[in-house]
Amino acid sequence: MDTEKDIVYLEERIIESDESEKDDVLNLEGEIGAEDGYSSEKSDEQNEDDPSTLFAINPVISLRNFKGQTSGEELDNWIIYADSVEEFLCNVWEKSKKYLVRHIVAVCDEEGSINYKWSSKEVIDENDFVHFALFYDKQNRRTITVDRITTKILQNWRTKSSVELLLHKYSLTVNSKTVWKKVEKTLIDTIPKNRGGAATTEYAQELARELRLKHGHIWNGHEIAWSIWANTILTAPIHQHESLKNDSTPPSSCFELFSMIEGEHIRRICREYRVAHNINDGYQEDVKKVMDAFRAIKEVHQSQTLQISASERHLDNLMLRSQLGESFISSAELAVNVKESDFSTSISTRVQDSEDIDHMI
Incomplete structure (x- = not known):
């Protein structure tokens, strides 16, 4: 079975161990399966249901090649500050990710034999953290997986200094010393090296x-x-x-x-590009002509717009002058206000028509 569909993830499968391995295995009995009954201890007069309580957890950090290893490398203690379980796990992940390598998966072949290979996912993320980390409470001799951490557990840990974080560099799939030897031989130590430790x-x-x-x-x-x-x-x-x-x-x-290396297909592609450049150059010339014509029309239009605006202002001025002249004439007419008197009327009645002798034919 060569495809990814044939890969069977067996992280929870226990591989039988030989008798000599028993001395190297941690007493991981009683792995927590539920929150109930985790611990009978409670913080002094603290409200365990308060999610806003500030946690300051100080775990001992240990690196492991396989689950149950007792001689792994220990790092300096970390102090993890958080206001919630989510923030706590996020902060732990940020500090832990540089020590984790890559997920190893178990594969069952057609004959039922179990082999190991690198996961197709080359870069792990926070969602994979559950496959790499375990918390171990030494006082209660309990191992807790990442997805089982609760507010109650964090509140309990605030008063303890015996919490250990076990980081498994190659995932919890490597769950015994026997499996580790097989993984180390087939995946880890596959390069022949000289005395200096470099590849031959x-x-x-x-x-x-x-x-x-x-x-x-x-x-x-x-x-x-x-x-x-x-x-x-x-x-x-x-x-x-x-x-x-x-x-x-x-x-x-x-x-x-x-x-x-420039193959024949590369040269053909280059020739096609040159043809495309020539066609595009001709197209650009046509576009330039249209653009020049448009700019000329635009200039004429702008000139006409300026002339129309000037004529409009001139007409407005003439209209204003006409209105002012009419107003002045009307005002003068009203000021004169000529009327006939009785004297002018009497004089007018005395005027008689005279015969025009100068223009007689």
């Missing part, structure tokens, strides 16, 4: 040849360039090697040592 020259050369076969149709470079590419991969964490080998772009440390 033969292995590095073989990896360089593998890279040339995989990417030689794209990149052209001297032997030293492929060797630098190989050594760059070998200096990376082992769980990243496979993805780095499949990456078709050389690392930045040797990128300038390679040049792309």
Whole structure:
């Protein structure tokens, strides 16, 4: 079964251990399955239902290669401040993530044998934290998973200094020393090394040849360039090697040592691009002509707009002058107010028509 559908996650499956392993296993009896009955101890006169209480938890941090290991590396104590369970777990994750490597999953083949491989998810996130961490309360001899942490538990831990955070670098799937030896042999310690702890020259050369076969149709470079590419991969964490080998772009440390191979399809594409450039250049000339014509029309329109505005202002001025003249004339007419008197009327009645002798024919 080669596909991801055939992968069976067996994180909860217990692999049988030989008798010599018993001395190395922590007494993890009574892993908590529910919140009920966790502890009979209570904080002094504190309200355990108050979610706004400020927690300050001081766990001892231990790194583990497998679940139950007793000789793992211990880190400096952390003080985790939080106002809620969510904030507490988020803060723990932020401090823990740099120590976690990658999820290992168990795979059951057609014959029923269990093998181990790296998960297809290369970068873990906060949602995966439950697969890597355990809290161990030494006083109550109880182990609690990340998803079972409650406000009541945090309130209880505020008065304790015997809480331990167990970080499993390769996930809780590696649940015994037997499984760890198998994982270490097949996934972790797969590179032959010299006395100095570095990969052997033969292995590095073989990896360089593998890279040339995989990417030689794209990149052209001297032997030293492929060797630098190989050594760059070998200096990376082992769980990243496979993805780095499949990456078709050389690392930045040797990128300038390679040049792309220009195949026939590349040359054909370049010719097609040149044709496209010529067609586009002709199109741009037409666009330029239309743009020039538009700008000329725009200038004429702006000139006409200015002339229309000037004529409109002139007409407004003439209209105003006409109104002022009419008002002045009316005012003068009213001021004169000529009327006939009795004397002028009597004089007018005395005027008689005279015969026009000067214009007689």
